[in-house]
Amino acid sequence: MNIRMDNLIRAIAVALDIVEGELLGASANHGKRLAVLTAAMGRRMGMGDEALSALASCALLHDNALTEYILSEREGREQDHNMKLHCVIGQRNVETLMFQTDISGFILYHHERANGSGPFGKKAGEYPWGAELIGIADLIDVTHRLQRVGADRLPLLRQNISDKTGVIHTPFAAEALLAVLDEEMLLSLGDDRIADTMDKAIPPWTVDMDSEVILNLAGFVSHIIDYKSSFTRRHSAGISDKAWIMGNYYGYDHTLLSELYLAASLHDIGKLATPTDILEKPDKLDDNEFRIIKDHVRKTYDMLADIGGFEKIREWASNHHEKLDGSGYPFGKKGDELDFNSRLMACIDIYQAVSEERPYHPERDHQTTMKILYDMAGKGHIDEKIVRDMDKALDIHEH
Numbered sequence: 337m338n339i340r341m342d343n344l345i346r347a348i349a350v351a352l353d354i355v356e357g358e359l360l361g362a363s364a365n366h367g368k369r370l371a372v373l374t375a376a377m378g379r380r381m382g383m384g385d386e387a388l389s390a391l392a393s394c395a396l397l398h399d400n401a402l403t404e405y406i407l408s409e410r411e412g413r414e415q416d417h418n419m420k421l422h423c424v425i426g427q428r429n430v431e432t433l434m435f436q437t438d439i440s441g442f443i444l445y446h447h448e449r450a451n452g453s454g455p456f457g458k459k460a461g462e463y464p465w466g467a468e469l470i471g472i473a474d475l476i477d478v479t480h481r482l483q484r485v486g487a488d489r490l491p492l493l494r495q496n497i498s499d500k501t502g503v504i505h506t507p508f509a510a511e512a513l514l515a516v517l518d519e520e521m522l523l524s525l526g527d528d529r530i531a532d533t534m535d536k537a538i539p540p541w542t543v544d545m546d547s548e549v550i551l552n553l554a555g556f557v558s559h560i561i562d563y564k565s566s567f568t569r570r571h572s573a574g575i576s577d578k579a580w581i582m583g584n585y586y587g588y589d590h591t592l593l594s595e596l597y598l599a600a601s602l603h604d605i606g607k608l609a610t611p612t613d614i615l616e617k618p619d620k621l622d623d624n625e626f627r628i629i630k631d632h633v634r635k636t637y638d639m640l641a642d643i644g645g646f647e648k649i650r651e652w653a654s655n656h657h658e659k660l661d662g663s664g665y666p667f668g669k670k671g672d673e674l675d676f677n678s679r680l681m682a683c684i685d686i687y688q689a690v691s692e693e694r695p696y697h698p699e700r701d702h703q704t705t706m707k708i709l710y711d712m713a714g715k716g717h718i719d720e721k722i723v724r725d726m727d728k729a730l731d732i733h734e735h
């Protein structure tokens with residue numbers, strides 16, 4: 337089965353935009369505008385589909401390591417690294433997607449400046465072309481808010497780019513951007529048109545469901561999500577691992593196993609859109625805050641819409657807080673509306689949350705965790721047969 341990888345990356349980029357918006361004030365669709373601009377520049381240079389797709393993906397994911405960088409900064413570590421850390425980790429993450437095009441340094445150097453004043457002190461000509469293109473698009477979009485620039489301000493904007501060439505922008509990047517930044521391009525970047533523009537600008541990229549790329553992407557996404565909050569550093573990764581173990585226990589073939597693994601890694605992607613101060617609030621949440629927390633599942637559901645080949649994965653990912661008796665959220669589905677893997681995902685999510693260390697409870701061992709799960713199964717919340725299977729399959733793995 338094939339998955340539209342470009343659509344999946346786009347969904348992740350939407351989540352990243354929200355994080356960048358929360359932390360750095362970037363606006364909605366920022367990643368998409370970067371993808372469109374870099375793809376337009378690349379196309380004009382005569383790049384083929386494969387290279388365009390790699391470049392646009394890197395543009396969409398340029399700040400994929402932002403959650404990790406901000407968290408380490410908040411915790412008082414890595415302060416000397418400044419911006420460097422999110423560049424280094426971001427590059428490492430994106431390289432797991434195994435592009436055919438050489439993307440070395442594209443994300444690593446996206447904050448370099450032509451005069452060498454960037455985080456790594458590289459001057460124009462010393463960092464790769466992909467980083468130059470992503471860098472100029474990023475900076476121009478953040479400083480000029482391209483989604484709102486009217487055609488009347490275009491000459492000023494172009495002048496501004498020219499003025500900073502050789503200091504901030506490399507001559508290569510400035511020339512490339514000025515060649516594509518006309519009135520028509522500007523209009524196509526507005527919030528109402530950007531999704532359409534992007535569909536036309538970026539070649540589709542499909543990959544086989546059980547390819548290594550998909551599994552790597554799953555690891556990549558859970559990493560981003562888990563670093564949103566220090567309380568959940570291993571949550572999505574732990575759930576993916578357990579989904580893999582349970583899928584194997586049930587004898588799933590590699591494709592089904594990959595689907596389950598991907599659903600597990602994505603289940604809390606909606607949390608990227610939940611404000612960090614609510615995720616990390618040490619005191620009891622009030623009703624409104626609790627409603628916002630619960631809303632993460634609906635956001636997961638929305639973010640995973642429109643990805644070709646993704647229907648089941650979306651279902652399993654967004655049913656993880658549903659209960660057999662209909663007392664769960666966000667849809668209040670009942671047992672007969674919950675397929676086996678949705679039930680499994682709910683059990684695994686509870687197992688992981690109960691066993692991992694949280695501010696309000698310590699780490700728990702397998703026995704203690706299972707007691708809580710059996711209790712919930714007894715109350716008709718979760719599937720008892722699955723709970724028994726987990727008792728067997730996960731016990732072995734703990735030792």
Ligand SMILES: [Fe+2]
Pocket residue numbers: 398399422446447
């Ligand atoms: Fe960045």
Ligand SMILES: [Fe+2]
Pocket residue numbers: 356362366398399474478
């Ligand atoms: Fe950015």
Ligand SMILES: [Fe+2]
Pocket residue numbers: 603604632633656657
């Ligand atoms: Fe959740």
Ligand SMILES: [Fe+2]
Pocket residue numbers: 571603604685
């Ligand atoms: Fe979760």
